Amino acid sequence: MGAQDDALLAELPQRLNEIPRRWAAATPDAVAVSEGGVTWTWHELAATVDEGAALLRRLDVRPGDRVMIVGENCTAQIALIFALAQCDAWVVNVNARLSPREIDVIREHSGARRVIYTVAVSPDAAAHAARHEAARTTLARFGEIAIGALNESCTPEPVEPDGASQVAALIYTTGTTGHPKGVMLTHRNLLFIAAVSSRLRQLRPQDCVYGVLPISHVYGLASVMLGTLYAGAALHVVPRYSPQALIDALQDDGITVLQGVPAMYARLLEFARGKWTPEKTRLRFIYAGGSPLDPTLKDEVEQFFGQTLHNGYGMTESSPTISQTRIDAPRRDTSVGQVIPGIEIRVVDKDGADVPGGEPGELWVRGPNVMKGYYHEPELTADTMRPGGWLNTGDVVRRDAGGALFVVGRTKELIIRSGFNVYPVEVEAALNSHPAVTQSAVVGREVGEGNEEVVAFVELDPTRSVSIEDLQGYLAGQLSPYKCPSEIVVMQAMPAAATGKILKGQLKQQAQDMYRARAQDKTVKDGRPR
Structure with missing residues (x-):
C-alpha cells in the first residue's frame, strides 16, 4: 500500500x-x-x-x-x-x-x-x-x-x-x-x-x-x-x-x-x-x-x-x-x-x-x-x-497489459466436456447477444464419470418469436461445437436471489433431475428392470 x-x-x-x-x-x-x-x-x-x-x-x-x-x-x-x-x-x-x-x-x-x-x-x-x-x-x-x-x-x-x-x-x-x-x-x-x-x-x-x-x-x-x-x-x-x-x-x-x-x-x-x-x-x-x-x-x-x-x-x-x-x-x-x-x-x-x-x-x-x-x-x-x-x-x-481484469468464470462452475474446458460466461454472452433472449444461465450436467454436458436456461422476450432450433443454429455460428449447449430450456422466470442474481445451484439441480428422469423413462421403455 x-x-x-x-x-x-x-x-x-x-x-x-x-x-x-x-x-x-x-x-x-x-x-x-x-x-x-x-x-x-x-x-x-x-x-x-x-x-x-x-x-x-x-x-x-x-x-x-x-x-x-x-x-x-x-x-x-x-x-x-x-x-x-x-x-x-x-x-x-x-x-x-x-x-x-x-x-x-x-x-x-x-x-x-x-x-x-x-x-x-x-x-x-x-x-x-x-x-x-x-x-x-x-x-x-x-x-x-x-x-x-x-x-x-x-x-x-x-x-x-x-x-x-x-x-x-x-x-x-x-x-x-x-x-x-x-x-x-x-x-x-x-x-x-x-x-x-x-x-x-x-x-x-x-x-x-x-x-x-x-x-x-x-x-x-x-x-x-x-x-x-x-x-x-x-x-x-x-x-x-x-x-x-x-x-x-x-x-x-x-x-x-x-x-x-x-x-x-x-x-x-x-x-x-x-x-x-x-x-x-x-x-x-x-x-x-x-x-x-x-x-x-x-x-x-x-x-x-x-x-x-x-x-x-x-x-x-x-x-x-x-x-x-x-x-x-x-x-x-x-x-x-x-x-x-x-x-x-x-x-x-x-x-x-x-x-x-x-x-x-x-x-x-x-x-x-x-x-x-x-x-x-x-x-x-x-x-x-x-x-x-x-x-x-x-x-x-x-x-490485460494495462492491468484491467476480465472474469473468465468460477472454478466451481467450470464445465469439463469431453476433456475441453467450457466457461459458462462465454456461452451466456453468446446467448444474450440474440435479440430474443432476455437473460440466460448456463450450467454443467454430469453424464458420466469425469464428463459433463452444457445445459442452457433462457428467458425469452415475449414480443419476439424464436424456436429452440433457431437458438441452436445461432449458437453454432458463435461458438465452437463443444461449447454449444446439449439442451436449451425456456424458463418463464429464472430462480433469483433478492439481488436479482440467478441461483445457478437450483438450475444445476433441475438439469440433473431432468437427465435422471429421462434415463429412468428410457429404462422403463426398454423393458429393463429398474
Whole structure:
C-alpha cells in the first residue's frame, strides 16, 4: 500500500455508527435518507440511532451479541445497523424473502440474541414474525417493528477496541440449499469499502443515490448504503425493485447515481421500451455488479441512458469490492476494471504459482477488505485463506497489459466436456447477444464419470418469436461445437436471489433431475428392470 492508501486507512473511524454522528455535526439539516416520501435529516438519523441503541439495551442486547434483522430496505433497518454498531453488537442482516427454513437455519447458526422484523415495509417479514410469535411494537421514529423472544443461550463474542478486529456484520452466503456460511466482516472491512466506493464514484453531499439493492447483501450494505452515507450524500431507499418505481424516482426524486445488477437493467429496458427515455434526469453515474455483465446488455443500456455503464467485481468475503472501472477511463468492453486502491492481487495456477500476464488463473486477493473468516467454521476458513493473508476467490480471471481484469468464470462452475474446458460466461454472452433472449444461465450436467454436458436456461422476450432450433443454429455460428449447449430450456422466470442474481445451484439441480428422469423413462421403455 502507498502513502495515499495509508492515509485513507488512518482517516477511517473505528465504528460504523460514527458516520451519522459525523454528518449530524457537519450538516445536521441536510437529507440523509428517504423512503416512501418521508425524509430524515442527518440530525434525525443520528437521533434515531440513539433511540435504537437505547431500545437494544432495554432488550438485553449486550456487546458481542448477534442480532438478526429480518426485513427489506427501509430507514428503520439503516438506523438499527448503526445502533447495533453503537452497542458493539453484530448485525445479521437477512432478507425477509428467504424461506422459513433458511431463516431458521441462519437464526440457529448465528445464535442470535434477538430477532427484529421490519414488518412495516415487508409482508414477508410480517409472516416470519407471526411464525416466530414476535411481539409487535411501534416506536416514534422507527414506526412498527416486531421483536422476537430473548435467546438466553446466546454467548457474547469478545469485543475488540480496534475496528480492524471487531466484527460489525455477519453475512450469510448460502442459497436455498447447502451449509450456511456466515462471513464475518469487521468495521474496518466495511468502512474501507465505503470510503473507496464513495471516492471512485466521486460522490458528493449533493448526490442522491438509489438504494434498491438489498442491504441484507454486502453489495447493498457496503457499497451502496455505507458508501453513500460515508460521503454525506442522500440515500433513497426502496424495499423492492420495480421498473416503474425506478422510472418515477429518476424523474421525480433527483437520483444522480444508480447501482444495480445486470438483471435489473435488463428488466428496465424490457419495460421502458417505446414508453420512456431518461432524457430529463439528473443521473450522472450508472453501475452494474453482483453478476457477470454481457456485452450485448452493456451496449443496450449505454444506448438507452446515453452514458457509460460502469462495471465491477467482488464477493462477500472481500466486503465486496475487488475491482471497478473508473469514471475517467470508461471502457467499451466488459472488463471489471482495475483493482481498487489499497489491495493486492495474484493470478495463480492450480499449484499457487503466478501465471504469465494475459493468461487465465485463479484470483487471490489481500487487503483491508478481506473478511475475518467464517463464523464457527475454522476448517472452511482455512480452505479459503492462503498463507500470507491471501483470500482465494475461487474465480478465474485474466489481466490485460494495462492491468484491467476480465472474469473468465468460477472454478466451481467450470464445465469439463469431453476433456475441453467450457466457461459458462462465454456461452451466456453468446446467448444474450440474440435479440430474443432476455437473460440466460448456463450450467454443467454430469453424464458420466469425469464428463459433463452444457445445459442452457433462457428467458425469452415475449414480443419476439424464436424456436429452440433457431437458438441452436445461432449458437453454432458463435461458438465452437463443444461449447454449444446439449439442451436449451425456456424458463418463464429464472430462480433469483433478492439481488436479482440467478441461483445457478437450483438450475444445476433441475438439469440433473431432468437427465435422471429421462434415463429412468428410457429404462422403463426398454423393458429393463429398474
